[in-house]
Amino acid sequence: MICWSCEKDAGVSMLCPGCGAVQPPDRSADSFHVFGLPRKFDLDLADLERRYKEMTKILHPDRFARADPRARRASLERSVQLNLAWRTLSQPVARAEYMLSLAGVEVGEPAGGRQAGGADNRATQPMDTALLVEVMELREALAEARARGDSAKVATLFARVQTNHDREMAEVAAAFAAGQPDIAAIAARLVAARYYRRFLEEAEPRGESEEGLAK
Amino acid sequence: MPAEALFDISEPGESQTKQVSKGRAVGIDLGTTNSLVAVVQAGQPICLRDQHCSLLPSVVHYAADGSVVVGQAARDLAAQAPQDTIASVKRFMGRGPGDAEATRRLTPYEFAPGGDGDAVVRFSVRGGQRAVTPVEVSAEILRVLKARAEAALGGALDGAVITVPAYFDDGQRQATRDAGRLAGLEVMRLLNEPTAAALAYGLDKQAEGTFAVFDLGGGTFDISILKLEGGVFEVKSTGGDSALGGDDFDRALAAHLLRQMGLPEDAAGDRYLTRRVLDAARDAKEELTKLSATEVAIARRPGDIWRGVLTREELEAVVKPVLDRCEPPVRRALRDAGLEPKQLSGVILVGGATRMPIVRRLVASIFGREPLADIDPDEVVALGAAVQADLLAGNARKDVVLMDVVPLSLGLEMMGGVTEKLIHRNTTVPCGAVQTFTTYADNQTGFDLHVLQGERELVADCRSLARFKLTGIPPMPAGMARLQVTFLVDADGLLSVSAREETTGKESSIRVKPSYGLTDDEVERMIRDSFAHAAQDVSERLLLVERVEADRILQATRAALAASADLLVEGEGAAITTAMGALEASQAGRDHLAIRAAIQSLDAASKDFATRRMNQALQQGLRGRDIGAVESKVGK
Numbered sequence: 082m083i084c085w086s087c088e089k090d091a092g093v094s095m096l097c098p099g100c101g102a103v104q105p106p107d108r109s110a111d112s113f114h115v116f117g118l119p120r121k122f123d124l125d126l127a128d129l130e131r132r133y134k135e136m137t138k139i140l141h142p143d144r145f146a147r148a149d150p151r152a153r154r155a156s157l158e159r160s161v162q163l164n165l166a167w168r169t170l171s172q173p174v175a176r177a178e179y180m181l182s183l184a185g186v187e188v189g190e191p192a193g194g195r196q197a198g199g200a201d202n203r204a205t206q207p208m209d210t211a212l213l214v215e216v217m218e219l220r221e222a223l224a225e226a227r228a229r230g231d232s233a234k235v236a237t238l239f240a241r242v243q244t245n246h247d248r249e250m251a252e253v254a255a256a257f258a259a260g261q262p263d264i265a266a267i268a269a270r271l272v273a274a275r276y277y278r279r280f281l282e283e284a285e286p287r288g289e290s291e292e293g294l295a296k
Numbered sequence: 297m298p299a300e301a302l303f304d305i306s307e308p309g310e311s312q313t314k315q316v317s318k319g320r321a322v323g324i325d326l327g328t329t330n331s332l333v334a335v336v337q338a339g340q341p342i343c344l345r346d347q348h349c350s351l352l353p354s355v356v357h358y359a360a361d362g363s364v365v366v367g368q369a370a371r372d373l374a375a376q377a378p379q380d381t382i383a384s385v386k387r388f389m390g391r392g393p394g395d396a397e398a399t400r401r402l403t404p405y406e407f408a409p410g411g412d413g414d415a416v417v418r419f420s421v422r423g424g425q426r427a428v429t430p431v432e433v434s435a436e437i438l439r440v441l442k443a444r445a446e447a448a449l450g451g452a453l454d455g456a457v458i459t460v461p462a463y464f465d466d467g468q469r470q471a472t473r474d475a476g477r478l479a480g481l482e483v484m485r486l487l488n489e490p491t492a493a494a495l496a497y498g499l500d501k502q503a504e505g506t507f508a509v510f511d512l513g514g515g516t517f518d519i520s521i522l523k524l525e526g527g528v529f530e531v532k533s534t535g536g537d538s539a540l541g542g543d544d545f546d547r548a549l550a551a552h553l554l555r556q557m558g559l560p561e562d563a564a565g566d567r568y569l570t571r572r573v574l575d576a577a578r579d580a581k582e583e584l585t586k587l588s589a590t591e592v593a594i595a596r597r598p599g600d601i602w603r604g605v606l607t608r609e610e611l612e613a614v615v616k617p618v619l620d621r622c623e624p625p626v627r628r629a630l631r632d633a634g635l636e637p638k639q640l641s642g643v644i645l646v647g648g649a650t651r652m653p654i655v656r657r658l659v660a661s662i663f664g665r666e667p668l669a670d671i672d673p674d675e676v677v678a679l680g681a682a683v684q685a686d687l688l689a690g691n692a693r694k695d696v697v698l699m700d701v702v703p704l705s706l707g708l709e710m711m712g713g714v715t716e717k718l719i720h721r722n723t724t725v726p727c728g729a730v731q732t733f734t735t736y737a738d739n740q741t742g743f744d745l746h747v748l749q750g751e752r753e754l755v756a757d758c759r760s761l762a763r764f765k766l767t768g769i770p771p772m773p774a775g776m777a778r779l780q781v782t783f784l785v786d787a788d789g790l791l792s793v794s795a796r797e798e799t800t801g802k803e804s805s806i807r808v809k810p811s812y813g814l815t816d817d818e819v820e821r822m823i824r825d826s827f828a829h830a831a832q833d834v835s836e837r838l839l840l841v842e843r844v845e846a847d848r849i850l851q852a853t854r855a856a857l858a859a860s861a862d863l864l865v866e867g868e869g870a871a872i873t874t875a876m877g878a879l880e881a882s883q884a885g886r887d888h889l890a891i892r893a894a895i896q897s898l899d900a901a902s903k904d905f906a907t908r909r910m911n912q913a914l915q916q917g918l919r920g921r922d923i924g925a926v927e928s929k930v931g932k
Contacts, residue, residue: 134528141697142726142787146484146688157786161728168723 082107085151095139095159103145105155112166112179122180122257124170133167174278177253177271184264188271209269216276223284239284246277321455321484321689322445323492323681326434326472327354328386328515328541329648332675333441334682335449336691341496341682343675344448347847351674352444354514356436357381358421358428363886366440378404378571380421384543385437387515388417388430389475390468402547402574404567431475438479443840455484457685459677461516462488463536463625463703465749466761466791473788484688486788489513490520491531491700492680493646497671498524499683499696505641506532508629510659510667511677512622513647515541519626521633521640527695533632533722534703535625542581542649545615549577549606552614553592557602569596584608585651612654619658626662632722643667646676699724702785706761709746711736713755718783721751728784732798735779739771743779747793766795766804842891846883849895850876853902856909863908868901875901 084091086102096103106115113120116132138144140163145156169179178188219242226234249270256267323341325332330351334343343350348368357370358380365373374381382405393407393416408418408427418427438458445453458481460472469486476483490509497503504524511518518536522529550573551561563570576594583590589607596602630637645667649655659667687696701724707717708731718729733743743766750758769777778798785791796803853876857869864872879894 134526134530137699138528138695138697141699143485143684143688143697144694147690157726160726160787161784164724164727 085155086149095136103140103148103152103155103159106159106162110162111183112169115162115166116170118170120180120183122173122176122254124176126171129167129170133163133171136163173250173254174271174274177250177257177267180257181264181268181271186264186268188268188275209273212273212276216280219280220283223280235284239281242277242280242284246274246281249274249277320445320449320451320453321457321685321691322441322449322453323487323678323683323685324438324441324456324458324481325489325492325678325681326386326437326458326460326475327677328384328513328543330354330514330674331437331441332678333445334675334678335445336682336686341679341686343678344444346444347844350678352437352440353383354385354437355381355383356385356433358426360422362422364436366436374404374571375568375575378567379406379419381571382419382421382428382433384515385430385433387539387543389434390465390471391417391430393417402550402562402570404570404574406567431471431478434472434475435478438475438481440840442479442481447840447844453481455482455685455689457485457487457681457688458483459487459489459492459681461511461513461536461538462490462518462520462531462534463516463538465538465704465759466706466789467759468538469788469790473790485684486790487681487684487698488518488520488531488534488700488703488789489516489677490518490534490646491522491529491698492678492684493644493671493676494520494522494524494680495529495683495696495698496676496680497644497668498529500671500679503641506633506635506639508626508640508643508663509646510622510626510643510650511536511646512649512655513541514649515539515543517541517622517625519622519629521629521635528697528699530699531701531722531724532635533629534701535629535632536703537621537625540618540621541647542578544618545581545611545649545652546574546577548614548618549581549611550574552610553577553594553604553606556604557594557596559596580606581611581652584611585653608653615652615654619654622658623662637663637665640665644671644676645669646671646673648674700787700789701725702727702789704749704759705751706783706785706791707748707758708733708781709748709755714753715748715750715755715758718781719785723785725785725789726787728782730780730782733779733781734775735769735772735777736774738774740774740777741769741771742767743769743795743797745781745793745795747791761791762793764793764795764804766797766802768802769797769800772799838888839886839891842888842895843883846879846891846895849898850879850883853898856902856906860905860909860912863912864905868905871901872898872905 082091082093082104083089084097084099084102084104087097087100089097089099091097091099091102091104093107094104111120116129116136118124118129118132137160140156140159142153142156142160145153148156168175170176181188219238223235223238226232226238253267253270253274256262256270320335322344323334325334331354332343332350332352334341336342346352346367352367353371355367355370355374357365357373357377359365359373360380370381371383374383406420406424408420408424416429416431418429419433420427442453442456456476458472458476460469464472472486473483490511493509493511494507497507504526506521506523509518509520509522511520516536516538517540518534520534521532523532524530550570553573553576554561554563559569563573572594576592580590580592584606587608589605591603592606593601593603640663643659643663643665645656645659650659650667650673656667683696684698687698701722702719703721705717705721706719707715710716716731718731719727735743744763745766746755746763747761748755748758749761752758766779776799779795780798781793781795783791783793794803853872857864857872861869875894875898879891879898882890882894885891
């Protein structure tokens with residue numbers, strides 16, 4: 082890319098090697114590319130965090146509070162891109178969903194369904210009947226245990242579903258590690274993990290799950 | 297998610313981050329009870345003081361003669377003119393007349409009747425001759441701090457960082473920014489108070505690790521979890537209650553006192569009594585921080601004094617239900633950060649209310665450890681703001697950066713009155729989100745967008761920030777139009793929203809103007825009005841400068857009299873004392889020329905004495921060191 086400030090080639094650097102001006106983001110860059118990492122599920126999170134913090138120190142809008150408007154805009158846009166990439170890659174679930182979306186498969190939470198006016202166009206995965214039955218049974222068991230005030234049972238259910246969730250995510254990681262990842266199988270496991278996660282949020286002891294925990 | 301759309305926005309955040317010339321940038325803690333201004337000097341943040349102290353009581357009195365009094369003098373006037381003396385105005389920032397907070401019982405203020413669609417609380421002062429908004433009241437406090445800083449730094453300010461509770465919503469933030477503008481400040485940044493505290497603490501103590509900041513002030517409660525590492529101050533999560541603080545303890549205690557006095561809990565609407573009881577409650581609460589019991593005396597009516605004894609036990613029983621509201625936000629913030637209390641390196645206490653033993657016990661029980669108590673909970677926020685101002689002004693170290701978060705989720709209203717969150721709470725700023733929506737009716741030619749903030753599912757339970765329309769979409773069957781909505785939150789935590797209909801390319805964007813804020817026109821009008829008072833402002837500033845100077849001279853003279861009384865000649869001491877008394881009297885007045893004249897009189901009266909002191913010092917200098925210094929050395 083050509084530097085907006087000195088009009089020389091700035092390559093893909095955050096700051097122009099020639100004049101030091103902050104460069105606007107590459108809009109086509111995926112979240113791995115933002116960190117200069119290859120697309121793979123198995124990331125060294127400590128390394129990722131180190132990269133994130135170092136890049137933030139360079140790009141944060143506070144660094145450019147007194148700079149040229151174009152530099153401020155570039156810093157803001159790059160910071161937005163960097164924070165989004167960090168949010169996407171630092172969480173295994175978001176990272177897996179993102180990798181599937183790069184492969185053309187959307188398993189993200191559908192925004193539509195409960196409202197008539199803002200239907201979302203993201204495809205939802207077909208539901209596995211066995212999973213649906215399992216989750217329904219778990220919910221019934223939870224409701225019964227709560228009605229009885231049986232907190233030991235609630236805790237047992239919670240632990241069991243947590244184990245299920247972690248197992249699905251471990252399988253997701255293993256599938257990504259294979260030479261040719263089976264995208265459909267990974268998608269199915271992510272959907273299952275999502276159902277387990279919803280259950281866990283509901284089973285939270287303080288009942289704040291309706292408050293919309295960030296993923 | 298079409299992340300690249302995040303960048304197709306018009307001039308994001310440009311008007312928010314103002315350019316400032318390098319130079320004098322200050323940090324301001326605009327508190328519920330007290331306000332402070334701080335600046336970095338020689339690499340160290342310090343709070344600027346007036347003649348008395350660094351804390352300026354956040355109290356504004358509108359006098360009958362049209363003048364405005366701010367600070368301790370205003371607080372002293374509260375008992376005699378409760379409805380003309382606004383304290384704790386921060387509680388009303390960005391609030392509408394319909395907010396329960398604004399109309400709650402046991403408040404000494406009179407509210408101006410609002411017109412239709414009037415979205416802002418107005419206090420009626422001077423017998424209804426003037427209605428002032430919380431933004432205007434806050435601006436009066438900021439003007440005094442600005443003048444204090446200008447007097448100390450010897451020139452106009454280039455910019456200021458003003459702190460806000462982390463849990464302030466967009467409306468409350470906008471109101472704070474408006475107040476800064478109205479006071480003539482270039483607001484470089486709104487900084488979250490717990491983040492400011494962590495910045496000051498972390499830099500001062502060279503602290504590394506993950507800390508909780510427990511900030512219980514006069515009117516707001518914040519909890520923030522931060523990771524401090526290698527100069528990066530990263531907020532992991534934040535939570536709180538923007539209507540929970542020491543004021544609520546005072547109110548609960550006041551209601552308790554009124555019961556004991558055999559009076560109704562709302563003081564039967566008597567503003568004078570309300571003010572007296574609230575003040576007595578505050579004083580008793582402060583005394584019971586150190587003592588286990590205190591006497592309380594309150595005039596039920598002039599001449600009819602009620603006396604009672606209040607124990608710490610009683611106080612704690614009264615405030616406990618209020619204090620208990622702190623715990624759920626703390627648990628939630630820990631959970632949002634994915635941490636157990638034992639994983640924290642420490643708990644930092646901020647805010648005057650954290651001095652209360654019951655608050656410290658609660659903190660210790662929630663976190664399973666004693667909180668850190670090696671900082672001044674009153675000054676630390678202003679100190680952190682000064683550090684951030686210095687960073688933004690480009691004066692300071694390049695290895696420090698603050699990463700803050702959105703405190704409350706941001707979303708849109710969907711059909712059926714439910715909210716769809718586009719940005720979740722505790723997302724690091726700056727950040728953005730893009731989502732695509734479609735039409736629900738055939739031939740629908742417009743979208744009504746309703747921007748919301750809050751955690752609840754139902755629109756009615758969230759704060760309405762703005763409504764806007766995108767019109768002119770050609771008639772299409774339902775579900776065919778594609779509306780791409782982009783949210784962008786800048787480094788101040790302020791939101792802008794844009795919308796684009798993809799099949800037609802029709803666009804619309806707004807910087808969110810909260811429904812409960814002031815309109816741009818109102819702010820512009822207030823700024824014009826304040827220019828009309830510019831002459832008055834200049835004399836205010838001169839007055840402040842002369843008062844500071846008078847104070848310096850009085851202190852120096854007192855010290856000289858104490859040290860060298862033996863050098864006074866017959867009648868000289870009395871003349872100096874008289875001149876000092878005259879200066880003190882003029883200092884209490886509002887005429888800067890009178891103060892200047894009194895300073896000159898004192899100079900004249902003490903001139904010979906000063907000369908003799910000078911000569912004596914010179915002679916001692918020739919003899920070597922003075923006796924006092926030798927003795928103190930020997931003594932050690």
